[in-house]
Amino acid sequence: MEMDSAFDVTDPQQLAGWADAVFVGTVIEQVGTKAVGPFPETQFSVEVLQTLKGDVAGQILVNQQGGYGTDGTLYLLDDDPLIEPGATYLMSAGFLPSENWYTVAPRAGKVTLSAEEVAAVSDGTARRSTDEPAPVATMRDAIDNEIPFDPNRESEPVSSEPPVPPR
Template identity: 45%
Template sequence: MTRAEAAYVIDVEDPRQVAGFADAIFVGTVVEQVATTTRIAIPETQFTVDVSEVLAGEVADTVVVNQQGGVDPSTGETVLLEEDPLIQVGRTYLLATRYNAELDFYTLVPQTGHEELPASNGGNNRQAEPDAVTQMREAIANAIPYDEPRPRVTAPQETPQESITTTVSEPTEESSTGASTPSVPPR
């Protein structure tokens, strides 16, 4: 296994920052792994997830969730981002994600964007809400909004103009040799 490191734009350990950063937070069960791609430097794995409850954002009943990490197709080696384990088929998670409209999937917030929830009891008894879900609801209510970085626009740099130096010379008088010499005003 290879461990990839990352720098994050939020404190992924602060649920309020995770809630403010995520476009969608929901509970879902992983149905299947559908693909592994390499977009930047490490593999990313996509899973189909059946959504059972939406806490924040808008999410369809079934979505594709992307997780950074997976099996590198060129080496066959598993690469994990900061040793963040991949979500598993058949398990139910609380998922905090960012939506990628271009690729039409939801990417997990690394490290803390997925928390496995206990298996339900089939609906026989009403179970109390898992602590992770209750805590995330509180984090959503007290979310610290993420300020999207804006492209840095700078004024065009002025190119220095070539300085043009003009030299004005005194009128000249023709000397007897035919050479010109500057005239000197009388004193």
């Protein structure tokens, strides 16, 4: 399934402006699947390691568009793979109060962090320093210069290729 976004998800400043929360989190486990719209969405328990934007801490419920349908077919939005238990990501997510979960933006809303990057974030010494992982530093700068989300703004066509974060 192809994505039609109301903003350019590949622009970190627009992504930061859309997101209610930006954080580094480790996926604990998949906890559910629910069809909120035309295809399944998958929910995960995530342990927040560091918050860059918003008011998230501890274990939260993260939703991703896509998942397995009742017939066992895997549906992915714009070929965006499901997040994986045990992996740690930099996540940009919007809060859905009716479900009490944070939905990650497709593709650019989750950036996998390496073990070294997770260690730098986890020990707390990398905040705003040269040791901070590049994806986290890039998003922190984007938050400082975010472009507020405007659902009426015309968006540029978005490439199907996921952005490659600087390393």
